Amino acid sequence: MPKISVQVFASLREALGFNVLEVETPATTLIQLIDFISNKYEPKFKDLIINSETKELRKYHKILINGRDIDFLDKLSTKLKDGDEVVIFPPAGGG
Amino acid sequence: MKLNVLRVNLTKRRTKKEIVDEKTTEKFVGGRGIGVKILYDELKPKINPLSSENKLIFATGPATGTAFPASGRFHVITKSPLTGGIGDSNCGGDFGPELRFAGLDVVIVEGAAERPVYLWIKDGEVKFRGAKKYWGKGVWDTEDGIREELKDPKIRFASIGPAGENLVLTAAIINDKHRAAGRTGVGAVMGSKKLKAIAVRGTGEVPVADPDGLRNVMKDSLKLIKENGVTGEGLPTYGTAVLVNVINKHGAYPTRNFQTGVFPTADKTSGETMTKTILVDKKACWGCPIACGRVSRVTTPPYQTDGEGPEYETTWSLGAACGIDDLNAITKAHNVCDELGIDPISYGSTVACAMELYEMGKIPKEKLGGLELKFGNPQAIVELAWRTAYRSGFGDDIALGSKRLAEKYGAPEVAMHSKGLELPAYDPRGIQGHGLAYATSNRGGCHLRAYMIAPEIVGMPEKLDPFKTEGKAAWVKTFQDIFSMCDSLVVCKFLTFALNADYLTKLTNAVTGWNWSTEDFLRTGDRIYTLERMFINREGFGRKDDTLPVRLLKTPMPEGPCKGLVVKLDEMLDDYYAVRGWKDGKPTRKKLKELDLV
Numbered sequence: 001m002p003k004i005s006v007q008v009f010a011s012l013r014e015a016l017g018f019n020v021l022e023v024e025t026p027a028t029t030l031i032q033l034i035d036f037i038s039n040k041y042e043p044k045f046k047d048l049i050i051n052s053e054t055k056e057l058r059k060y061h062k063i064l065i066n067g068r069d070i071d072f073l074d075k076l077s078t079k080l081k082d083g084d085e086v087v088i089f090p091p092a093g094g095g
Numbered sequence: 096m097k098l099n100v101l102r103v104n105l106t107k108r109r110t111k112k113e114i115v116d117e118k119t120t121e122k123f124v125g126g127r128g129i130g131v132k133i134l135y136d137e138l139k140p141k142i143n144p145l146s147s148e149n150k151l152i153f154a155t156g157p158a159t160g161t162a163f164p165a166s167g168r169f170h171v172i173t174k175s176p177l178t179g180g181i182g183d184s185n186c187g188g189d190f191g192p193e194l195r196f197a198g199l200d201v202v203i204v205e206g207a208a209e210r211p212v213y214l215w216i217k218d219g220e221v222k223f224r225g226a227k228k229y230w231g232k233g234v235w236d237t238e239d240g241i242r243e244e245l246k247d248p249k250i251r252f253a254s255i256g257p258a259g260e261n262l263v264l265t266a267a268i269i270n271d272k273h274r275a276a277g278r279t280g281v282g283a284v285m286g287s288k289k290l291k292a293i294a295v296r297g298t299g300e301v302p303v304a305d306p307d308g309l310r311n312v313m314k315d316s317l318k319l320i321k322e323n324g325v326t327g328e329g330l331p332t333y334g335t336a337v338l339v340n341v342i343n344k345h346g347a348y349p350t351r352n353f354q355t356g357v358f359p360t361a362d363k364t365s366g367e368t369m370t371k372t373i374l375v376d377k378k379a380c381w382g383c384p385i386a387c388g389r390v391s392r393v394t395t396p397p398y399q400t401d402g403e404g405p406e407y408e409t410t411w412s413l414g415a416a417c418g419i420d421d422l423n424a425i426t427k428a429h430n431v432c433d434e435l436g437i438d439p440i441s442y443g444s445t446v447a448c449a450m451e452l453y454e455m456g457k458i459p460k461e462k463l464g465g466l467e468l469k470f471g472n473p474q475a476i477v478e479l480a481w482r483t484a485y486r487s488g489f490g491d492d493i494a495l496g497s498k499r500l501a502e503k504y505g506a507p508e509v510a511m512h513s514k515g516l517e518l519p520a521y522d523p524r525g526i527q528g529h530g531l532a533y534a535t536s537n538r539g540g541c542h543l544r545a546y547m548i549a550p551e552i553v554g555m556p557e558k559l560d561p562f563k564t565e566g567k568a569a570w571v572k573t574f575q576d577i578f579s580m581c582d583s584l585v586v587c588k589f590l591t592f593a594l595n596a597d598y599l600t601k602l603t604n605a606v607t608g609w610n611w612s613t614e615d616f617l618r619t620g621d622r623i624y625t626l627e628r629m630f631i632n633r634e635g636f637g638r639k640d641d642t643l644p645v646r647l648l649k650t651p652m653p654e655g656p657c658k659g660l661v662v663k664l665d666e667m668l669d670d671y672y673a674v675r676g677w678k679d680g681k682p683t684r685k686k687l688k689e690l691d692l693v
Binding site: 007009010011013019059060062064066067068069071072087089090091092093094095 | 323324325328329330333334336337340341344346367387406407543549553554555558560588589592656657
């Protein structure tokens, strides 16, 4: 089964109780991975990052797959493969 | 709206009060705008910035010290000794509002004192006072000493440390011990005038044209600031260093002098780690609802220290830029920079340059006084700060800044600068628009003329693909114009994460009584940016200087998400000149007429 590294940052670390989750998963797309993690590890996971009404990524949240913003890939339908790194940020800006 | 100006001649020990008339104030606003106007009108071209001919301007704007959000700031404007072009820097803290409470909007410092002095401004009355006993001391001791001397704990300061006194080209001016007008060597200009500090105390009120109107706009504005994920949560909770992991995971975190964009241990120096380890409290500048400031403490030897920060830029410049991931050492070095009055961005970037030169074999070991100048050595970044401020040993070379350092050691291509000012904490090979922003910044390598990170990384106000070049020119211009206004009103640019140009225009109208449209607001920003460009054109800067280090233009990023990329500046620069109405880096006559600059 493919192994995916899921890393969360800022307030998501406090909310979820982890920094990194290495998962073996049958999920082949990002949204399937999000559902998988919510079902198996942390029920809050999906709700924290996906707007339950629009079914889209919450505003100004960011997901990178191997460093590339999913908005420039296939958004939540982006396909995953073994060894991918999925990184999730809540809104974060600085100077 | 007029501006109250204090003109101080240090050579003659005389002061004079002046007024900037309504028409000029409405054209150039205050802060950076009025500063560049004064410099353009009053400085002869090609003067030595460290001579008594230079002028050092401390400028507030119509928003400073009012209920306009995040208005606890001031701007310093001069001719830069580091770059030879416009030298300016923005600073948070209490000094700006206090100056306005004292009845002054702008202070112009001319000439040079024979012996060290400080200015004591109390409710508009000005005295020259001897600063001999503070000369050589750090900023913290100076502030404490003068407060005790004048028996007033509420005095606010803009002062220099030994770095400014010793004409370190990257010296800063410090406010409230920990806030810096850091960039472009403004502290060295203050040191060249033997002006140790400006101490100010004011008990007056700041006039606002339409207090009810301001209150009304404030309600919406404060709501937007609180509800915005960046200004309402990310920045107050984690500080600016929340950006460390964001930029690193994009593969654009400049590591080891921009040799790569991925720093494997970046999380050790992030806002998240800071919050769990060294953070004592958050802190706000005067009147700011965001509170991105950090109060921190390191208790572990040998880097015990108390202070404020470090910020995102400092965490990078004293960290990943030099291959260092020791947060305690970074924090210590940051506080040393504050105390001694050094710009940590330029300082850290210059040390990174020196580290690369050393590893190339360009710097003989005997020059280093026992220091191991290798990437990753945390002791180097702390020790060299002291040596730089006092120009001791190799510190004398670091005091030159990276451009002159790299030229001295025969490898100018190793200095990561634009127009002589060191680049900040974003590798533009992965963020194309930001590369254009760096290259076209009037003051040199700067992320604050146009913060393209907002759209290209954060996704505010809308998300742009950082790998693409199309359309970036117009965005860079818009940011430059809006930020010119922020620096002229003088308010914090973090407001722009939450408030668009429409809100900023309404707030401006409320404090000034002007009746501007948003187009007027943006046109004024365009005017200020263009006058700044005229200033640097007159000093010899042009298209040839709107560029980046050859590493960023020609050497593909070696690894990470941005692997293989360079900055495609040639795809963006002509577009930029076209949207600006410039030709080859110079405003056209038609553009100058349009902006009422001729």
